[in-house]
Amino acid sequence: MQNEQLVKDLQAILGSAKVLSEKLDLLSYSYDSSFMARNNRFVPDVVITPTSTEEVSKVMKYAFNNNISVTPRGAGSGETCGSLAIQGGIVMDLATWDTIEEIDAENMQVQMRPGVIHAELNKRLAEYGLFFPPDPGSSQMCTVGGMVANNSSGLRAVKYGTTEQYVLGLEVVLPNGEVIVTGGVNCRAIKNVSGLNLTKLFVGSEGTLGIITKIRLRLWPKPKARGILMAVFNDLEQAPQAVLDVYKGGILPSGIEILDSSAIKAVNEYKPDINLPNAEAILLYELDGNPASVKWEGEEVSRIVGLLAANVEWSTDPQRMSELWQGRAVTATAAARVREDGSRIFAGEDISIPLNKVTESLKKIKEIGKKYGIGVVNYGHIGDGNVHTAPVINPEDPEEVKLGAALADEIHLLAIAMGGVTTGEHGVGAVRSQYARKEHGAALDVMQSIKRTLDPKNIMNPGKLLPEEGNKHGTSTSSGS
Numbered sequence: 001m002q003n004e005q006l007v008k009d010l011q012a013i014l015g016s017a018k019v020l021s022e023k024l025d026l027l028s029y030s031y032d033s034s035f036m037a038r039n040n041r042f043v044p045d046v047v048i049t050p051t052s053t054e055e056v057s058k059v060m061k062y063a064f065n066n067n068i069s070v071t072p073r074g075a076g077s078g079e080t081c082g083s084l085a086i087q088g089g090i091v092m093d094l095a096t097w098d099t100i101e102e103i104d105a106e107n108m109q110v111q112m113r114p115g116v117i118h119a120e121l122n123k124r125l126a127e128y129g130l131f132f133p134p135d136p137g138s139s140q141m142c143t144v145g146g147m148v149a150n151n152s153s154g155l156r157a158v159k160y161g162t163t164e165q166y167v168l169g170l171e172v173v174l175p176n177g178e179v180i181v182t183g184g185v186n187c188r189a190i191k192n193v194s195g196l197n198l199t200k201l202f203v204g205s206e207g208t209l210g211i212i213t214k215i216r217l218r219l220w221p222k223p224k225a226r227g228i229l230m231a232v233f234n235d236l237e238q239a240p241q242a243v244l245d246v247y248k249g250g251i252l253p254s255g256i257e258i259l260d261s262s263a264i265k266a267v268n269e270y271k272p273d274i275n276l277p278n279a280e281a282i283l284l285y286e287l288d289g290n291p292a293s294v295k296w297e298g299e300e301v302s303r304i305v306g307l308l309a310a311n312v313e314w315s316t317d318p319q320r321m322s323e324l325w326q327g328r329a330v331t332a333t334a335a336a337r338v339r340e341d342g343s344r345i346f347a348g349e350d351i352s353i354p355l356n357k358v359t360e361s362l363k364k365i366k367e368i369g370k371k372y373g374i375g376v377v378n379y380g381h382i383g384d385g386n387v388h389t390a391p392v393i394n395p396e397d398p399e400e401v402k403l404g405a406a407l408a409d410e411i412h413l414l415a416i417a418m419g420g421v422t423t424g425e426h427g428v429g430a431v432r433s434q435y436a437r438k439e440h441g442a443a444l445d446v447m448q449s450i451k452r453t454l455d456p457k458n459i460m461n462p463g464k465l466l467p468e469e470g471n472k473h474g475t476s477t478s479s480g481s
Ligand SMILES: Cc1cc2nc3c(=O)[nH]c(=O)nc-3n(C[C@H](O)[C@H](O)[C@H](O)COP(=O)(O)OP(=O)(O)OC[C@H]3O[C@@H](n4cnc5c(N)ncnc54)[C@H](O)[C@@H]3O)c2cc1C
Pocket: 033, 071, 072, 073, 074, 075, 076, 077, 078, 079, 081, 082, 083, 094, 114, 135, 136, 137, 138, 141, 142, 143, 144, 145, 146, 147, 148, 149, 150, 151, 152, 153, 154, 155, 206, 207, 208, 210, 211, 212, 213, 425, 426, 461
């Protein structure tokens, strides 16, 4: 179909104001933060901004009947090309549809449309003493719809889990335009074991099975107190032990973060006034809860970790906590500055590995970096084994771009070999589907058949999450990383 006709048809469904087709508009929707998007432009044919279930349903019926691809998009803050129309077609931008429909404080639930920004939601919930705990670093921009579609989380996943633990039900427009509600029509119960769990099927489906148009979340009471503990280690091996020992001591911090020597060096070069101690590793523990329990836990964690660490500092003073946290807060930015002509690339950047393999993995990643002559800065959520790696290359140098892709491939394969997964946070998108067979085995066939059933014409975000059918073995080539 000619673009002109496509635009006209969509204007007839939605009105002109909700259909963007100017070249500049389309270009603005052609990239995200991924390495793959850095080297390619995925320009959609048209962008639309629907703001009702009826509009979404009408567009999906039209797309289904005319075999047109549709890629849903929240804030476009993803790292995997997830919200990019890599096969062209329609980008459906849901970010402007940002109504919080109901805060049901008595049942500790909230119901909203997909475009609500995460930080805004928590600001509103704080008025009721409630919060939605998953906390991606992109909180100020990402949408709750994007979080549900990506099953996003952040540094507090150790204690609070990921988005999936909070989703009670969804309204979803299927690829053929049909509208369903998962989790029970009108159901407000917090516990629900009735029927197949379709809610979980759509959480983390990365926009490949339908458009999420309404979200019902359960909420938690907002903790009243918080404290930060910084521990410095002269031996990297001690870091995972210091995590385990705290768990064995019966304490579950809200987050446990690691900076290895590469991250410490990057932070000190970027902001010398932060002046982190030169060490093999620094761990930051965050504890939250009621004031008395946080005080006791802080003292207990200091005692336990103090048996291994060279130095430990614990604080509940807001000013000191923010000073202790500074190094972690700037790590991602600092990584990009370790080379004057370098940029941090988002490739092989969020593997998730078993806790007892963290040290070995960090060492191996350093070796892989050396092999390719690429500096890699390591940090992340050691509390749940979700390691962030930040390869730094000159993206203008085609040779380095190739090496960067090969390095990312090795990091992904390392994660699988260690009994982990290629992504603990950022998702699969277009850049990790090549590992699906290795990661899921025969379960991949079941995933493919679910996709075929719900989306028989493969119009819903094609080229994402699952490898193209017929590729029985998957590949480990570095293309796309
Ligand atoms: C600085 C920075 C820090 C980050 N930190 C984290 C982190 O700590 N943890 C983490 O998990 N991620 C993180 N991310 C990645 C990303 O921001 C999150 O996964 C985020 O939740 C994506 O939300 P979004 O609204 O930007 O979605 P998008 O990027 O627009 O979309 C993400 C995926 O969801 C699909 N989608 C979006 N909306 C819908 C919908 N309504 N229905 C169906 N499918 C939909 C898209 O098709 C795409 O596949 C970070 C990104 C940046 C740039």
